[in-house]
Amino acid sequence: MSDIKKFAVLVAGGQGTRMGMALPKQFLPLNGKPILAWSIMAFTQAFPDINIILVLPPAYYSYAQMVLTALPEPIDVTLVSGGETRFHSVKNGLSAIEEEGIVFVHDGARPLITTDLLHRCYNDAVTYGSAIPAIPVAESMRIVDGDHSKPVNRDHMRVIQTPQTFKTELILPAFQQEYTPAFTDEATVAEAYGITVHLCLGEKQNIKVTTPEDMVVAEAFMKAAGN
Amino acid sequence: MSDIKKFAVLVAGGQGTRMGMALPKQFLPLNGKPILAWSIMAFTQAFPDINIILVLPPAYYSYAQMVLTALPEPIDVTLVSGGETRFHSVKNGLSAIEEEGIVFVHDGARPLITTDLLHRCYNDAVTYGSAIPAIPVAESMRIVDGDHSKPVNRDHMRVIQTPQTFKTELILPAFQQEYTPAFTDEATVAEAYGITVHLCLGEKQNIKVTTPEDMVVAEAFMKAAGN
Numbered sequence: 296m297s298d299i300k301k302f303a304v305l306v307a308g309g310q311g312t313r314m315g316m317a318l319p320k321q322f323l324p325l326n327g328k329p330i331l332a333w334s335i336m337a338f339t340q341a342f343p344d345i346n347i348i349l350v351l352p353p354a355y356y357s358y359a360q361m362v363l364t365a366l367p368e369p370i371d372v373t374l375v376s377g378g379e380t381r382f383h384s385v386k387n388g389l390s391a392i393e394e395e396g397i398v399f400v401h402d403g404a405r406p407l408i409t410t411d412l413l414h415r416c417y418n419d420a421v422t423y424g425s426a427i428p429a430i431p432v433a434e435s436m437r438i439v440d441g442d443h444s445k446p447v448n449r450d451h452m453r454v455i456q457t458p459q460t461f462k463t464e465l466i467l468p469a470f471q472q473e474y475t476p477a478f479t480d481e482a483t484v485a486e487a488y489g490i491t492v493h494l495c496l497g498e499k500q501n502i503k504v505t506t507p508e509d510m511v512v513a514e515a516f517m518k519a520a521g522n
Numbered sequence: 523m524s525d526i527k528k529f530a531v532l533v534a535g536g537q538g539t540r541m542g543m544a545l546p547k548q549f550l551p552l553n554g555k556p557i558l559a560w561s562i563m564a565f566t567q568a569f570p571d572i573n574i575i576l577v578l579p580p581a582y583y584s585y586a587q588m589v590l591t592a593l594p595e596p597i598d599v600t601l602v603s604g605g606e607t608r609f610h611s612v613k614n615g616l617s618a619i620e621e622e623g624i625v626f627v628h629d630g631a632r633p634l635i636t637t638d639l640l641h642r643c644y645n646d647a648v649t650y651g652s653a654i655p656a657i658p659v660a661e662s663m664r665i666v667d668g669d670h671s672k673p674v675n676r677d678h679m680r681v682i683q684t685p686q687t688f689k690t691e692l693i694l695p696a697f698q699q700e701y702t703p704a705f706t707d708e709a710t711v712a713e714a715y716g717i718t719v720h721l722c723l724g725e726k727q728n729i730k731v732t733t734p735e736d737m738v739v740a741e742a743f744m745k746a747a748g749n
Contacts, residue, residue: 429664429671433732435682435707437656437721444656444680444721446710453671455662480662483673494664494671499735505660508726508743515742516735 299421300396301345303338303458304388306381307331307355307403320504321403322358326517329358330504332365333406333517338399339370341413348373349403350388382478386470392463397421399458400466400481404504407516408458412498416460419495426460427482428497429453455480456497465490526648527623528572530565530685531615533608534558534582534630547731548630549585553744556585557731559592560633560744565626566597568640575600576630577615609705613697619690624648626685627693627708631731634743635685639725643687646722653687654709655724656680682707683724692717 307321321331328336331349338345349359349372359374373391377384385400392398397420401408412428419426432452437444459481466481469488478484482492500516502509534548548558555563558576565572576586576599586601600618604611612627619625624647628635639655646653659679664671686708693708696715705711709719727743729736 429666432663432681434730435709436659437680437682437709438678439656439680439721440678443718446704446706446713447679451665451667452674453664453666454659455664477673479673482662482664486673491670494666499733503661506726511742511746512739515738519738 300394301342301417302348302392302396302398302463303345304348304350304385304398304400305331305334305338305403306377306384306388306400307349307351319355319358322355322362323504323510325406325504325510325513326522328365329362330406330513331362331403333522334401334403334408335362335370335372336366337406337408337410337413338401339366341410342417346373346392347371348375348388348391350375350377350384351403352377380474380478381480382470382474382484385481389463389467389470392467395463397460398463398466399460401458402503405457405501406504407498407500407502407513407520409498409501412501413458415495416458419493420460420462423493424462424465425482425485425490425492426495427492428456428458428501429494430456430497430499453494454497455482456501456503461485527621528569528644529575529619529623529625529690530572531575531577531612531625531627532558532561532565532630533604533611533615533627534576534578546582546585549582549589550731550737552633552731552737552740553749555592556589557633557740558589558630560749561628561630561635562589562597562599563593564633564635564637564640565628566593568637569644573600573619574598575602575615575618577602577604577611578630579604607701607705608707609697609701609711612708616690616694616697619694622690624687625690625693626687628685629730632684632728633731634725634727634729634740634747636725636728639728640685642722643685646720647687647689650720651689651692652709652712652717652719653722654719655683655685655728656721657683657724657726680721681724682709683728683730688712
């Protein structure tokens with residue numbers, strides 16, 4: 296690749312309560328390895344020189360060791376403590392970055408991210424300053440308001456994925472803003488700071504594993520990919 | 523169940539061009555049976571007395587025979603010719619109904635519909651006049667407008683599925699309206715006729731098989747369900 300520094304902030308702070316299990320979802324085994332291990336491997340395969348920053352609650356640090364030993368080769372990882380919200384967790388992760396470059400903020404529970412998509416996010420972020428993977432909506436959608444609902448034009452809707460990718464000199468200052476609940480992802484933080492975010496084409500299989508159904512789907516995609 | 527008549531209009535008119543194959547997607551084999559056969563079986567299992575109306579282009583009638591021979595038991599099916607748009611296809615299917623009752627309009631390419639969901643749609647349609655299965659959105663969403671986009675509150679968004687279920691005395695007259703391109707599903711047709719549609723909870727696994735990725739997911743769900 297290039298001399299530009301690359302950082303991945305992998306957010307693995309969720310409590311995984313929706314899985315109905317004690318083990319947080321990003322540590323669940325998928326095809327023999329923890330989900331988070333697959334996410335890390337995707338980044339190191341796409342960019343051998345990338346710096347991995349893992350954000351997770353201190354209570355899960357021992358799980359992180361389990362994840363790291365599942366990797367085919369040992370890698371250096373910066374462990375950072377998660378915060379109260381996603382914004383605070385990502386802010387903590389970004390604060391470990393001391394050089395300029397491109398940073399990918401990624402859900403630890405999206406293990407099916409491909410080299411193709413990572414390279415597309417990287418190239419677009421170099422060109423446009425940011426790259427937010429988005430996919431079209433295949434189904435009809437409605438907006439509900441109490442007991443009523445109305446159709447929305449799905450042609451204009453996009454499902455947003457991660458890695459939300461940025462030049463560090465844009466996103467690090469954006470995260471110095473005061474938190475508001477409108478900060479639901481990194482794109483919304485960037486926009487509140489005046490940055491126009493660039494959408495790039497995501498991938499349907501780049502799902503976030505949140506429910507038992509998602510585990511079924513993730514395993515199927517993993518097998519179809521030959522892993 | 524009850525003495526109320528039940529009709530399923532199964533729409534299988536798509537050309538399946540997104541699959542990149544000659545065989546339309548609803549006829550592709552899934553775990554040994556055509557997708558459309560699974561859809562039909564779901565209805566006959568949930569309601570042994572249901573009347574099945576299959577809407578498809580006449581060119582596919584021979585495929586329909588293949589589907590029917592894949593069923594565990596022979597059933598009577600009314601074959602109806604598909605129209606220019608989904609609206610016209612569904613209108614043709616509804617025109618085969620000559621008694622009052624509950625009608626389910628279902629995508630033939632949604633083979634994972636469960637008895638639970640079919641019963642919920644039925645009961646809600648009996649109570650409210652209509653039942654449109656809808657599921658919450660798990661991911662961030664944005665609305666795009668040219669080169670720009672803005673976040674939407676996903677808490678208010680729903681993904682709409684089928685079977686869109688109605689009392690026949692409501693939906694048959696609604697389909698006598700003149701077609702407009704705003705008729706993207708049956709709910710929009712009902713609303714244009716002044717009917718307030720009732721949303722019920724859908725199921726995540728009730729996917730529409732449109733792409734090769736969907737085939738992978740559908741096979742995984744089917745195996746997880748023990749089929």
